[in-house]
Amino acid sequence: MAEAAPPSRYRLHRAQGLVEGLRDRWRTRPRLRRITYAVGIVLAVIVIGWLLVLRNLPDADRLLTYEPPLPSVVRGVDGDIVHSFARERRVQLQFKDFPTQLVNAYTSAEDKTFWSHSGVDIPGLAGAVFDYASKIGSGERARGGSTITQQVAKNILVGNEYSISRKLREMILAARIEGVLTKQQIMELYLNEIPLGRRSFGVQAASRAYFDRDVEDLELHQMAFLAILPKAPEVYGRSRNEGSAIARRNWVLDQMVENGHVSAGEASAAKAQPLGLIQQRPAERSADAGYFLEEVRRQLIERYGEQADDGRNSVYGGGLWVRTSLDTELQDAARDALRAGLLRYAGGRGWHGPVATIDPDNGDLTQQLASANIGISYENWRIGVVTARSGQSATIGFANGDEAPLRGLPDEIKVGDVTAVSPVGGGAFRVRTVPEIAGAFVAQDPSTGRVLAMQGGFDFRLGSFNRATQAQRQPGSTIKPFVYATGLDQGMTPATMVPDTSYCVYQGAGLGEKCFRNFGGDGGGTHTMRWGLEQSRNLMTVHIAADAGMPNVLKTFSRVGIGSYEQPYLSYALGAGDTTVLRMTNAYAALENHGLQHDASLIDYVQDRRGKVIWRADPRDCTGCNMARWDGRAMPRLAQRGRQVMDARTAFQTVHMLEGVVQRGTATTLRDLGIPLFGKTGTTTGPTDVWFVGGSPEIVAGMYMGYDQPRSLGGWAQGGRLAAPMFKQFVQATPDKWSGRPFLAPSGVRLVRVDRRSGKRVFGSWPSDSDPKAGVIWEAFKPDSEPPRERRGDRVASVRELILAQLRRGEQARARADAAAAEAAQPDFVEEQGGLY
Numbered sequence: 001m002a003e004a005a006p007p008s009r010y011r012l013h014r015a016q017g018l019v020e021g022l023r024d025r026w027r028t029r030p031r032l033r034r035i036t037y038a039v040g041i042v043l044a045v046i047v048i049g050w051l052l053v054l055r056n057l058p059d060a061d062r063l064l065t066y067e068p069p070l071p072s073v074v075r076g077v078d079g080d081i082v083h084s085f086a087r088e089r090r091v092q093l094q095f096k097d098f099p100t101q102l103v104n105a106y107t108s109a110e111d112k113t114f115w116s117h118s119g120v121d122i123p124g125l126a127g128a129v130f131d132y133a134s135k136i137g138s139g140e141r142a143r144g145g146s147t148i149t150q151q152v153a154k155n156i157l158v159g160n161e162y163s164i165s166r167k168l169r170e171m172i173l174a175a176r177i178e179g180v181l182t183k184q185q186i187m188e189l190y191l192n193e194i195p196l197g198r199r200s201f202g203v204q205a206a207s208r209a210y211f212d213r214d215v216e217d218l219e220l221h222q223m224a225f226l227a228i229l230p231k232a233p234e235v236y237g238r239s240r241n242e243g244s245a246i247a248r249r250n251w252v253l254d255q256m257v258e259n260g261h262v263s264a265g266e267a268s269a270a271k272a273q274p275l276g277l278i279q280q281r282p283a284e285r286s287a288d289a290g291y292f293l294e295e296v297r298r299q300l301i302e303r304y305g306e307q308a309d310d311g312r313n314s315v316y317g318g319g320l321w322v323r324t325s326l327d328t329e330l331q332d333a334a335r336d337a338l339r340a341g342l343l344r345y346a347g348g349r350g351w352h353g354p355v356a357t358i359d360p361d362n363g364d365l366t367q368q369l370a371s372a373n374i375g376i377s378y379e380n381w382r383i384g385v386v387t388a389r390s391g392q393s394a395t396i397g398f399a400n401g402d403e404a405p406l407r408g409l410p411d412e413i414k415v416g417d418v419t420a421v422s423p424v425g426g427g428a429f430r431v432r433t434v435p436e437i438a439g440a441f442v443a444q445d446p447s448t449g450r451v452l453a454m455q456g457g458f459d460f461r462l463g464s465f466n467r468a469t470q471a472q473r474q475p476g477s478t479i480k481p482f483v484y485a486t487g488l489d490q491g492m493t494p495a496t497m498v499p500d501t502s503y504c505v506y507q508g509a510g511l512g513e514k515c516f517r518n519f520g521g522d523g524g525g526t527h528t529m530r531w532g533l534e535q536s537r538n539l540m541t542v543h544i545a546a547d548a549g550m551p552n553v554l555k556t557f558s559r560v561g562i563g564s565y566e567q568p569y570l571s572y573a574l575g576a577g578d579t580t581v582l583r584m585t586n587a588y589a590a591l592e593n594h595g596l597q598h599d600a601s602l603i604d605y606v607q608d609r610r611g612k613v614i615w616r617a618d619p620r621d622c623t624g625c626n627m628a629r630w631d632g633r634a635m636p637r638l639a640q641r642g643r644q645v646m647d648a649r650t651a652f653q654t655v656h657m658l659e660g661v662v663q664r665g666t667a668t669t670l671r672d673l674g675i676p677l678f679g680k681t682g683t684t685t686g687p688t689d690v691w692f693v694g695g696s697p698e699i700v701a702g703m704y705m706g707y708d709q710p711r712s713l714g715g716w717a718q719g720g721r722l723a724a725p726m727f728k729q730f731v732q733a734t735p736d737k738w739s740g741r742p743f744l745a746p747s748g749v750r751l752v753r754v755d756r757r758s759g760k761r762v763f764g765s766w767p768s769d770s771d772p773k774a775g776v777i778w779e780a781f782k783p784d785s786e787p788p789r790e791r792r793g794d795r796v797a798s799v800r801e802l803i804l805a806q807l808r809r810g811e812q813a814r815a816r817a818d819a820a821a822a823e824a825a826q827p828d829f830v831e832e833q834g835g836l837y
Helices: 007-030 030-054 060-065 100-110 122-134 148-158 164-180 181-194 203-211 220-228 239-258 263-272 292-302 329-346 365-372 475-487 528-532 537-547 549-559 570-573 581-592 647-665 668-673 724-733 791-820 820-824
Strands: 072-075 083-086 321-324 380-388 394-399 403-407 417-425 427-431 438-444 451-454 497-499 505-508 514-515 524-527 603-605 612-618 678-683 690-696 700-706 751-754 776-781
Touching: 060 100, 072 292, 083 292, 100 148, 100 181, 100 220, 100 239, 122 403, 148 181, 148 647, 181 203, 181 475, 220 263, 220 700, 239 263, 292 321, 292 451, 292 603, 321 365, 329 438, 329 451, 329 700, 329 724, 365 380, 365 394, 380 403, 475 528, 475 537, 475 570, 475 647, 475 678, 475 690, 497 537, 505 537, 514 537, 514 570, 524 528, 528 537, 528 647, 528 678, 537 549, 537 570, 549 570, 570 791, 581 612, 581 647, 581 678, 581 690, 612 647, 647 690, 647 776, 678 724, 690 724, 700 724
Parallel strands: 072 321, 403 427
Antiparallel strands: 072 083, 321 603, 380 394, 380 417, 394 403, 417 427, 438 451, 438 700, 497 524, 505 514, 603 612, 678 690, 690 700, 751 776
């Protein structure tokens, strides 16, 4: 019997036979070959199409939750819009907000079958394909043939790439969009997102950019013009292309007649109208508060990010609604007061140099100036660049391209210098000088910490450096109230007698002995603490700091937020450390608010694009405040805000003494304002800076003047002469903001009649409301710290001490005259910021 073949060999033999059979059929049957080739081509097309078109195709459902990038809008303390943070012009409207004829204009111009097709217009697509084929190799761009739905897909989902694959993706997405959104929703997206030139996206932004009108106020010819912009916004929106724009607009009007949207007569009337485009859109509604708004922008970016990629609530894409504490009336007054002070000081000093310099080798100077974004908003001044100079003749150019003759030329001015100018008639301009000296001004509500106004220099358009928050300056004598407050906390009273005598410290073998002195070198005797603060006596301040302990003084500085200083140097008690205007103002606000301090805040709260509050400066939750009905329990109460940084009684005692600074001390220029005020002037060594900080129960303000690179302001410069008048102008410009309400004493304070010079208690006389220098005044004391009654002998001793002090000052004056040469080698000291010599 024969042996059977193995199964594996049988299967192999059978497979070889099958392959041979297929080869025979492939060679002998051409139809099989054609079918195979066709199937392979179809499969290859499917694979390639998937790779080019369908792979990573966006989901049309995204449009249901699509949030377009929107600018953030900033409102002031009264709710009015003061600014918007935007790099593109965008305004979001609902479909019902668009005028019917505006919608008709766009459908007539872009997609007359919009309301009936399913995303793709087949006849329009066929025409676009034919146009594309006819222009292959010519370098010309074929017409799109896209429906409005396809344009929505392009603008939001797939981008503007010029390719067949993009067009296929666009068509597929358009069909999907039609299945996800209603026609009204698609039209709403389109009219809000379409780019229309002049940095405008959407018809409302474009309406403002081209006509300075809202869409509801547009006339028919203006609607037709907006409908031509999607084809070529940067062409039709330019004045040199007015003819082609009118022809295209009239074509749209004809299409509207053909589609039955308007009558022939209405179209003819519209055709007779000029384009009426505005050349430059008026500036956005914005308060002149660049430094304040830039600080708001910085804080928002730090919290939410800048661009849309940084998060859904970004500053330039999140559509935030930001409520700030900006009071535009106070802001304007603060700006004007600071500028007036800077100009008063700089008057007659001449042109000190350009505000910037542009290199003529880098191209057109006026175009470079436009790109530099430098400007000024003061009276009729403008910023220009010197474009030509020949001897005493020169030409000034402006950012808009205009040029004019320039007169009153400084010898140093040259081509490329950017300077301020003002018109002088006959089309000419003269050079103006922006003060080289700088400064800052801050106004704050002491009861909440809200910053009401902030000016960080002459004009934000000249430079964004904010001296109110960024400039580290020595505060001079404005820091002294906190030294005196420390003394009060350590058991002293406003009536405590303090020596006004020399004070020296030994600083080691290398430095030797250093001594403090008063401005002018005078001094002697003992005086009340109040008198020392009112007259800003350096020696008395040093004695108080030494008696209270410099570590305690530095702790006070730190608690109120002035600054943290490591070494207990006595010079810090006279303002030798660095701080900012905002910090000093906030510290004085704590004094007025009975030692309760709130963080300085510019933003009250932030809402997202839908109005939901996403951040509040006041995070307190009032549980039970929104109950539908009373539950019979105690009324809900908000917890107290802020930090108690100082004893309330100490704070009031300090403020009460600082009222004397205005009535009898270094800030008497404010006395005739006739309202209760407290404050302190300050002048630093040199003098390099002059200060005033103070205010009322409603508003506390701080300001300083000084060069950015510190140098002497001149021996006559003092806080009472330069800074306090700025505060006075600020108050006079805003009379409705100052109620005249007196400062209220907290519990635990007793007001006692005392002799102003000796500090002794008085029973037989009463203070005078009309004479600020009356001998008897009200003084504030903590319980059981009142001084004893003054006796006649004490009064005689006080007068005797006063006479002796006068004699000593005369002797000291003669001694100084004899030592003039030696004294000339010593550094100058000013009235309020004493130092070492």
